Amino acid sequence: MTQKFHHLINSLDQAMTQNDNETIQTILANASAAEVARVIESLPQKERLALWPMVPTALYGKILLELHPELRRPLISQTDEDELIASLSTMQMDELADIDSDLPITVISAMVQAMDSQRRERYEQVKHYPDETAGGLMDVDITAVRADVSIKAALRYLRRLRQREGTLPDHLDSLMVVDRNNILLGIVPLSQLVSNELDLSVRQVMLTEVTSFTPFTPDTVVAQVFKDKDLISAPVVDEQHKLIGRITVDDVIDVIQEEADKEVFSRAGLNNHPDMFAPVLQSSARRAIWLGINLLTAFLAAWVIDLFEASIEKIVALAVLMPVVASMGGVAGSQTLTMVTRGLALNQVNSKNMLKLIGHEFSIGLLNGMLWAAIVAIIAFQWFGDWQLGLVFGSAMIIVLLAGVLAGTTIPPLLRKMGVDPALAGGVVLTTVTDVVGFFAFLGLATIVIL
Amino acid sequence: MTQKFHHLINSLDQAMTQNDNETIQTILANASAAEVARVIESLPQKERLALWPMVPTALYGKILLELHPELRRPLISQTDEDELIASLSTMQMDELADIDSDLPITVISAMVQAMDSQRRERYEQVKHYPDETAGGLMDVDITAVRADVSIKAALRYLRRLRQREGTLPDHLDSLMVVDRNNILLGIVPLSQLVSNELDLSVRQVMLTEVTSFTPFTPDTVVAQVFKDKDLISAPVVDEQHKLIGRITVDDVIDVIQEEADKEVFSRAGLNNHPDMFAPVLQSSARRAIWLGINLLTAFLAAWVIDLFEASIEKIVALAVLMPVVASMGGVAGSQTLTMVTRGLALNQVNSKNMLKLIGHEFSIGLLNGMLWAAIVAIIAFQWFGDWQLGLVFGSAMIIVLLAGVLAGTTIPPLLRKMGVDPALAGGVVLTTVTDVVGFFAFLGLATIVIL
Numbered sequence: 001m002t003q004k005f006h007h008l009i010n011s012l013d014q015a016m017t018q019n020d021n022e023t024i025q026t027i028l029a030n031a032s033a034a035e036v037a038r039v040i041e042s043l044p045q046k047e048r049l050a051l052w053p054m055v056p057t058a059l060y061g062k063i064l065l066e067l068h069p070e071l072r073r074p075l076i077s078q079t080d081e082d083e084l085i086a087s088l089s090t091m092q093m094d095e096l097a098d099i100d101s102d103l104p105i106t107v108i109s110a111m112v113q114a115m116d117s118q119r120r121e122r123y124e125q126v127k128h129y130p131d132e133t134a135g136g137l138m139d140v141d142i143t144a145v146r147a148d149v150s151i152k153a154a155l156r157y158l159r160r161l162r163q164r165e166g167t168l169p170d171h172l173d174s175l176m177v178v179d180r181n182n183i184l185l186g187i188v189p190l191s192q193l194v195s196n197e198l199d200l201s202v203r204q205v206m207l208t209e210v211t212s213f214t215p216f217t218p219d220t221v222v223a224q225v226f227k228d229k230d231l232i233s234a235p236v237v238d239e240q241h242k243l244i245g246r247i248t249v250d251d252v253i254d255v256i257q258e259e260a261d262k263e264v265f266s267r268a269g270l271n272n273h274p275d276m277f278a279p280v281l282q283s284s285a286r287r288a289i290w291l292g293i294n295l296l297t298a299f300l301a302a303w304v305i306d307l308f309e310a311s312i313e314k315i316v317a318l319a320v321l322m323p324v325v326a327s328m329g330g331v332a333g334s335q336t337l338t339m340v341t342r343g344l345a346l347n348q349v350n351s352k353n354m355l356k357l358i359g360h361e362f363s364i365g366l367l368n369g370m371l372w373a374a375i376v377a378i379i380a381f382q383w384f385g386d387w388q389l390g391l392v393f394g395s396a397m398i399i400v401l402l403a404g405v406l407a408g409t410t411i412p413p414l415l416r417k418m419g420v421d422p423a424l425a426g427g428v429v430l431t432t433v434t435d436v437v438g439f440f441a442f443l444g445l446a447t448i449v450i451l
Numbered sequence: 452m453t454q455k456f457h458h459l460i461n462s463l464d465q466a467m468t469q470n471d472n473e474t475i476q477t478i479l480a481n482a483s484a485a486e487v488a489r490v491i492e493s494l495p496q497k498e499r500l501a502l503w504p505m506v507p508t509a510l511y512g513k514i515l516l517e518l519h520p521e522l523r524r525p526l527i528s529q530t531d532e533d534e535l536i537a538s539l540s541t542m543q544m545d546e547l548a549d550i551d552s553d554l555p556i557t558v559i560s561a562m563v564q565a566m567d568s569q570r571r572e573r574y575e576q577v578k579h580y581p582d583e584t585a586g587g588l589m590d591v592d593i594t595a596v597r598a599d600v601s602i603k604a605a606l607r608y609l610r611r612l613r614q615r616e617g618t619l620p621d622h623l624d625s626l627m628v629v630d631r632n633n634i635l636l637g638i639v640p641l642s643q644l645v646s647n648e649l650d651l652s653v654r655q656v657m658l659t660e661v662t663s664f665t666p667f668t669p670d671t672v673v674a675q676v677f678k679d680k681d682l683i684s685a686p687v688v689d690e691q692h693k694l695i696g697r698i699t700v701d702d703v704i705d706v707i708q709e710e711a712d713k714e715v716f717s718r719a720g721l722n723n724h725p726d727m728f729a730p731v732l733q734s735s736a737r738r739a740i741w742l743g744i745n746l747l748t749a750f751l752a753a754w755v756i757d758l759f760e761a762s763i764e765k766i767v768a769l770a771v772l773m774p775v776v777a778s779m780g781g782v783a784g785s786q787t788l789t790m791v792t793r794g795l796a797l798n799q800v801n802s803k804n805m806l807k808l809i810g811h812e813f814s815i816g817l818l819n820g821m822l823w824a825a826i827v828a829i830i831a832f833q834w835f836g837d838w839q840l841g842l843v844f845g846s847a848m849i850i851v852l853l854a855g856v857l858a859g860t861t862i863p864p865l866l867r868k869m870g871v872d873p874a875l876a877g878g879v880v881l882t883t884v885t886d887v888v889g890f891f892a893f894l895g896l897a898t899i900v901i902l
Contacts, residue, residue, distance in 0.1 A: 005798055013803045034679035042799035044807050155645050162646035171683060172642045173624050190641040191623045194606050195613035227708065228485035230701035232622060232683060249700050250681035253707065257678065260711030261793070267718070268789035269782070276794050277811060284818040287786050291819060294782045298775040299830070305771045312763070312770050319763050319770035320756045323777070323886070324749040331720065331745045335738050338719035342712070343727050347456055348493035352464045356495050360728060367735040368742060379750070435774070 005035055012039060016047065025054045033062030041071060044277045049078055060087035064099050070275050072102040085110050092170070093119070094139045094251070097126040125244065128215075134222050135215030137255070138236045138245030141169050144176040147185050147203040151193055154202055171248040173232045177206045184235055184243045186210055212237045215244065219255045226252040266424040269293075293428055301326070301435035308443035311451055317384045318446050321393055324376065325442045329400030329434030332368060336361050336408025337430050341422045344412050358409050365405035369398035388450050396442035403437040404430070456486055463490060467498065476505045484513030492522060495728045500529055511538035515550050521726050523553040536561055543621070544570070545590045545702070548577040576695065579666075585673050586666030588706070589687045589696030592620050595627035598636050598654040602644055605653055622699040624683045628657045635686055635694045637661055663688050666695065670706045677703045717875040720744075744879055752777070752886035759894035762902055768835045769897050772844055775827065776893045780851030780885030783819060787812050787859025788881050792873045795863050809860050816856035820849035839901045847893035854888040855881070 008031055015023040028036055028051075036055060040048050040063070052075050055063065060079065064072050076084065084107055088096060100108055112120060122140040129135025143161065145154045154175065162168050174189040186206035196205045212235045213222055225231070226249060236245035265274060269290030273283075305312070305322070312318050340357070343349035349357060377394030381387050411429050412422035459482055466474040479487055479502075487506060491499050491514070503526050506514065511530065515523050527535065535558055539547060551559055563571060573591040580586025594612065596605050605626065613619050625640040637657035647656045663686045664673055676682070677700060687696035716725060720741030724734075756763070756773070763769050791808070794800035800808060828845035832838050862880050863873035 158646045168642045191619045195609045280814045298778045309767045316760045327749045363731045
């Protein structure tokens with residue numbers, strides 16, 4: 001993390017403990033919207049609400065955009081509606097559409113009232129598409145030119161546009177080229193405009209092999225393509241290949257980051273609720289769900305153990321060693337699970353190489369199984385002086401490691417077929433398998449061999 | 452994932468099973484470097500080497516760049532050196548510097564020989580900085596102009612440059628503005644050049660508030676700043692604020708993706724080795740390390756159980772229920788751990804709010820503890836008809852859930868202070884704590900209360 005931000009946090013904390021509002025306001029005035037958003041996220045609820053009124057009202061919109069949705073509403077409800085509207089009315093339509101579900105209806109209507117017909121039309125257009133699509137990502141404020149105009153004319157147009165609007169769209173790296181029916185013909189990078197002779201026509205310098213998206217393309221696909229092709233911006237077109245919007249790389253970066261966070265949080269059963277200071281009751285309820293699911297699987301394992309009550313009564317050492325077997329199976333399995341889940345997401349795991357993958361993982365599991373079987377067998381023998389126990393312990397270790405890697409390889413594709421996110425449910429299903437197999441193998445073998 | 456890529460995989464697989472090399476080559480010729488790289492990663496070793504010779508030699512460089520480092524060497528060793536050199540010599544210096552550690556020294560020297568003095572100098576410059584820094588990310592092929600020239604002159608310069616080089620640098624969205632000593636004065640977005648009057652001077656339209664980086668800035672910091680400020684490109688300057696390079700957003704996206712992957716793989720103890728088909732022995736050895744660490748912690752837990760052998764002998768139900776206690780503690784703990792680890796990475800967890808955070812997590816742990824304590828107590832009573840056992844089971848549940856959330860909150864900062872990556876080691880340390888506490892609390896209480 002940047003030193004600058006660290007300094008920001010510290011000086012702000014100092015000013016807040018001293019209730020030095022003046023200093024607080026100057027600090028916030030010199031921070032970027034993203035920085036302020038991260039500061040707010042790091043504060044407990046009460047302090048958030050205390051800090052919010054001291055944020056420069058002009059930044060309201062950008063900050064709300066940067067904040068995780070679940071943090072927006074409480075702040076918005078604390079905000080003077082007129083100031084909110086004033087700040088929001090400067091936002092791009094795609095940005096506004098990202099947060100408007102958290103805005104009071106009175107604010108929305110007031111803003112729509114204030115929009116000129118053109119902006120209102122654009123807004124309707126963006127609203128039309130879900131957030132997780134190219135249509136939700138796109139900005140509808142597009143700069144397009146006709147193919148037959150000269151570079152000179154295109155440059156003149158840009159100058160006029162800038163004089164009229166006072167500014168040009170963000171990240172304007174290229175112009176869209178359309179025909180009279182607004183059908184996309186190609187794009188001209190500004191670098192082409194500035195580096196070619198002025199009397200050439202746009203058609204002569206435009207790129208016709210353009211990567212474009214349809215509005216309902218999932219945002220994750222958009223992100224993948226931006227990554228693969230190193231795009232800065234890309235047009236969005238409808239079925240008739242009419243130009244309707246433009247996606248820029250900064251929005252794509254947010255998608256990539258969100259996907260990464262989602263994965264990490266899903267694995268922990270947090271289901272993408274990263275607010276550290278969400279109300280206790282709310283947080284507890286959310287986490288309880290995952291704990292409940294885990295309890296069911298844990299009792300399933302307990303039930304397996306219960307089957308061998310008699311054996312444990314005779315050899316208590318079984319109770320001592322059985323968690324070791326289960327946990328080793330869980331670890332070996334989750335290594336495979338993680339790799340295969342990622343491979344699925346990148347389409348590198350498919351029906352074609354599945355069998356080879358299973359074979360590959362099986363050999364790895366077998367090798368590690370034999371290695372650790374030998375080690376734990378010796379330990380068990382040293383500990384309890386019973387070579388049969390060591391033998392059983394080692395054999396169970398091989399079995400559970402094989403079960404782990406096989407489950408780790410097969411569970412993600414199966415979950416996906418069932419329409420369940422492997423990153424979310426994979427871990428639970430896996431440990432259920434490894435626990436049950438581990439306990440069953442170890443206690444079962446012991447019952448047969450020793451008793 | 453894109454339909455297109457899915458189709459690519461299938462048609463390629465078909466052609467490979469039919470050994471239809473002609474079709475394979477046409478398919479590969481029409482795919483992007485990134486797509487070919489992902490195909491190669493999805494193939495077992497043997498098929499990789501079989502496919503490689505059919506890849507268009509012109510793409511060699513780009514593909515090697517896209518491939519995970521551990522996949523490069525085997526392919527490079529299979530490649531004709533002259534073709535390799537021919538393909539690599541078209542790459543940007545920063546790209547070349549990213550992969551040259553995997554290239555045979557003969558290739559490197561041959562390439563350096565072939566470079567003109569300017570390119571060689573640039574190459575030396577980039578080599579000078581580690582990969583994980585702004586210096587390693589930057590491209591040294593910069594387009595800069597003087598502040599006192601007119602926009603007209605700047606545009607003329609760009610046209611000349613393009614005529615000379617045949618092309619302009621990638622992602623040229625702005626020109627760097629320097630003085631005669633190459634000190635950075637500001638930048639001019641191309642959108643400014645094309646939208647202002649031609650007789651204005653560059654100084655009049657350049658932006659002077661520029662986000663710049665020093666060459667040793669960590670790449671993760673660069674990524675964070677690019678995200679926060681929605682940058683497309685940014686200059687890199689030395690101590691004297693001399694312009695030495697330029698970072699573009701496409702390299703930053705790769706950093707963001709790598710960091711995300713690293714985190715997920717670290718958590719599974721895979722330590723950023725994503726090759727699904729790495730040689731079995733290699734993979735086994737890598738994963739064995741993590742299994743070994745886990746074995747130690749598992750035996751620690753076993754040792755705790757062993758302390759209460761006598762109690763288990765009398766009440767076998769203890770052996771049945773104890774894994775449930777431990778696993779619930781582990782889940783509750785890892786939920787907190789994940790949240791705090793992420794908070795640390797974003798600098799949202801710090802000495803200022805640590806205490807508040809602990810209090811917050813404690814209340815969550817307590818609430819869920821009491822909830823599940825009640826539930827499991829009833830289950831245990833129903834199952835074994837022993838209200839004392841239910842009481843002990845429930846109390847242990849509260850204790851282990853509290854231990855879990857407290858460990859989850861405190862372990863990541865501690866590990867970080869010790870210079871250990873919480874994403875890598877956090878999980879093991881946590882489950883060690885929850886297992887030990889869980890078994891100790893449950894079996895200990897049982898010994899006191901019931902026996």
